[in-house]
Amino acid sequence: MKKILFTGILACMMAVLAACGGSDEAEGLLEDGKLKVGVTSGPHEQILEKVAELAEEEGLTIELVSFSDYVMPNVSLSEGELDLNSFQTEPFFDHMNEERGLDLVKVADTVTFPMGIYSEGVEDVADLKDGAQIGLPSDPTNSGRALLLFEQAGLITLEEGLGVNATVNDIAENPNNYSFIELDSAQIPRQLGEVDAAAINSNFAMDAGLVPGEDSIFIEQDSTFVNLIAVREENKDDEAVQQFIDIYQSDEVKQFVEETFQGSVVTGW
Template sequence: MKKLLAGSLLVLSVAVLGACGGEEASSGEAESLVDDGVLTVGVTGGPHEEVVNKVAELAEEQGLEFTIETQVFSDYVMPNVALSEGEIDLNSFQTEPFFDEMNESRGLDLVRVDDTVTFPMGIYSLEYTDIKDLPEGARIGLPSDPTNSGRALALFEQAGLLKVEEGVGLAATILDIAENENNYEFIELDSAQIPRQLNELDAAAINTNFALEAGYNPAEDSIFSESSDSPFVNLVASRTENKDDEAIKQFLELYHSDEVKQFIEEEFSGAIIPSW
């Protein structure tokens, strides 16, 4: 009788363990990003927001099984943090060099899933219409975040305002300025705040999305800008575990559609370039 009871207990134990193992396997399966019926995309205010809203319109018109919602951020750091922490499903706002730097410096497990658009960075001034007219000692603003700072310094070098130490590349900071013959004062500021502080500066490098948001047309108002072959293409990012999710594929198909391309070309008059 004792042997029979022991055998029964053993069978019961195996069954319980098997059930637990089954539950673990089931819970280990990746859930769809749109189980709640919503795909949330983090963007910065302005063009990125407008383009994703256009994608959302198309999703509704075509009867997708989920809706696309935007969550707007006012800086360049939090959209990646929010994505990493699962608060949003995708983000669409950043260039690949910036994305790579954020991923590495903060240890994020994010991945680029495809390209979107290019925003040529420009130099703006409320007082001067030609980059050559900037006076000696001019106060010039540039973004304070590492990648955009290096990008702005490269733009200033193209414009003939300075020379950066050789070999530094996009990692350059104002400490890497090798030549500054006109004694310009370079002031690092938060990217989103630069347009509001332009009246306190002689000139400043401004990212196109923030320039447009402030009412500046890069094609008409910048006094110098990156060329059309700028390497700073923007991208859509996701968590690595979700990169093959069907909802992301559907989102990208809509983003890369002729309708969205036409919207970008008509709405932004060349200030933003479709890059797919």
Template structure:
């Protein structure tokens, strides 16, 4: 009996020491999101990934290790964040973010604005929208948020008229005037640039345009203005919003060094929005 009691006490003591040791180890690497010693940030491939490369470089100077994890679509970075496969993401506009949160019941929060990627209209067949022929095929993103954004852009360009008041909720079914009977075709956002030669014109998100080798400032024939409401953001899980490393990441991203990097490398195609 005494031997059993002594063994139990020893197991308890070892367990307590192990728990204390584990907690101390986590503290050494940082609390919360840094429990594994690094911050995993999800982005879409292309400009967001390039910007995060600069953020990673600056973070390393502060002793913060960042792993940049690129995705090829707009859905998975939020799913991965909600499922704790990544710690932060930086790739999306607020309207898209809010719509996806509601649609998938994701407990995610915006913590800061980042950059604006003005959506543009591109064509390999015309250099002026007035030259588009009757019934021209015009591509636009298929997801609800970017589809509405493209339709607003088309309306601003004079290609169509939407039902009054639809704005960010507009769909192709809300087109009330289409004088030249354009055929508006919804496609996967990431694929539109690759299909541009098969279309007469298309609205393309700036990150995908750049990834395909298009220059928004030189190749677009119509573009959103600088007052676009579609500013990109940094998102985290709600439980992580007060984590110190989140604020550290925000401060590094919104630094003068990153702003200068964006201005020098993207020639006005991407606008720092802080």
């Protein structure tokens, strides 16, 4: 009798555990009924608002969480406070993953924001005076990107082969003795009047009312810095993630980007 009773209890316990496991697997990221997506303020947020609108029509609720910096969206995603994020280039993403030991993966490309050089004092990079102070982002990846931009503009020459990993210490030639000042990416538009020129990420430039194609005195040529959608490794095959990607890379979103940003933001898929 005891053996029969024990067997019955064990069977019930296994059934309960199996039911719980099956429920978690089925619900996935939509366990709470919505996807929580991290973005930076400005164009990324605008695009995601359109994605959310289209997603709602398909029965997918998206909650946007806006950030004013480049670090916290990845930290929040890694810690489970977000389901995915959409705001960063692949070189920056790789750097963050390595530096902070994050277990995040890229699942899709989104858009490209050409970085530009801006100035309140000159209208052409050729008019910058000897010894001019030039601002650039302080985070490693965007700093390297800005230095490559300065090289494209003919302001400096970098040591060969470093690419986005270049730092101000890797400037091989600086014939006009420019002084390079590293500043917080999000704050550069507000500090533009304090330097002679500065490299600004387009999302922050546009957030400050600047139009990259019109207001920059030099803009990135043939950019390979496509932004991406990132998730935790464990969620890369989640059905909700694929649904989100399909909506983001839809013709409706492509049209929205083209009409809204007029070339200042370019689709990268």
